[in-house]
Amino acid sequence: MPAELRRQLATIHRLPLKELLPAAWQLRLKNFPPVLGLATPGSKHYDSGDHRNDRRLFVTISLTGAGCRLQCEHCRGELLKSMYPAGAPAELLDLGRQLRDGGCHGVLVSGGADAGGRVPLQPYLKSLAGLKNLGLKVIVHTGLADPVTARGLKNAGVDQVLLDIIGDRETARRVYHLEKGPADYGAALENLLAAGLKVVPHIVAGLNFGRIAGEVEALYQVLSRDCRDLVLVVLTPLPGTPMAGVTPPAPAAVARLLATARLAGSRLNLLLGCSRPAGRHRLRTEFYALRAGVNGIAYPHEGTVARARHLGLQTFFSDLCCSLL
Known part of the structure; x- marks a missing residue:
């Protein structure tokens, strides 16, 4: 079975895009209602004229502030700087109360990774349970979680984990x-998964300095297990990082991955996540994503919303994380 799935993924991924996209679209129409979720969480301002997000409703929190032991080439801690810092368990719970009282409905708890690629979650498990007791939706970015941490997150009652x-x-x-x-x-x-958590895997297209290298194998790792959701994001070069000048993968390459995921995972809740290059790249990627049969898109261009409706999809906005669509 593992070898068969790998061959299937490789075969699908090699097909011409003009064959992949129509097949993926038809499979989406067959297996899902004609509805497209549009996520606009509060980490970015969004105002398309059609919808303006309430940035209080969903926020991101870093347990390590801007610090990260790994200093990954595509980030170097830059993505952490826009998050609310919570450097101690009591601080996390106090921040949760303040956010809840200010109208917050949910949080993504993340942070920099340690030398083993793990977000340091163990000291925060009771505080995560406390956030749930406040009535918040709680999503946790885990890194390479071990079984003990996984069971601790399950006992804390978190809604989802991202990996x-x-x-x-x-x-x-x-x-x-x-x-x-x-x-x-x-x-x-x-x-x-063994701990009984709802896991939403993420794959970054072009993570290896803009090259597609291993993304199909990453799809195999997801589809060979009982995962019902998948978020694909696209490398977005950040100023101040070694990848600042890197060319991200072309929209067609992203489309090929999305269509492969749809055709190999016919009932997968497939989402185009929040990170992708701006400008023309963004719009072309989103148009391709529609044709590849995604179930949801984060921060869509207004042209994408119009195109989705033209294709017969009913759209709805949510100011929570796209993984909750």
Whole structure:
């Protein structure tokens, strides 16, 4: 079975895009209602004229402030700077109360990783349970979680956990500075699933300095397990990082991955996440994503919303994380 699925993914991924996209669209119409979720969480301002997000409703929190031991090539802690810092368990719970009282409905708890690629969650498990007791939706970005942490998150009652899946050892080494391979990410996914958690895996298209390298293997790691959701994001070069000048993968390459995921995962809740390059790249990627049969898109261009409706899809907005669509 594993070899068969790998062959299937490789075969699908090699098909011409003019065959992939119509097949993916038809499969989406067959297996899902004509509805497209549009996520606009509060980490970014969004106002399309059709919808303006309430930035209080969903926020991101870093348990390590802007600090990260790994200093990954695509981030170097830049993504953490826009998050609310909570450097101690009591601080996390106090922040949760303040956010809840200010109208917040949900939080993503993340942070920089340690030398083993793990977000340091163990000291915060009781505080995470406390956030749930406040009535908040709680999503946790785990990194390479071990079984003990996975069980602790389950006992804390978190709503979801997010895990980036890397399908190429060179990418993990070159970008994350980790000596880890696809099997390590698969094992972390198994740990979380075995604990009974709702896991939403993420795959970053072009993570290896803009090249597609291991993304199909990452798809295998997800589809060979009982995962019902998948978020694909696209490498977005950030100023102040070694990847600032990197060319991200072309929209057609992203479309090929999305269509492969749809055709191999016919009932997968497939989402185009919040990170992708701006400008023309963004619009073309979103148009392709529609044709590839996604179920939801984060921060859609207004042109994409219009195109979705033209295709017969009913659209709805949510100011929570796209993984909750």
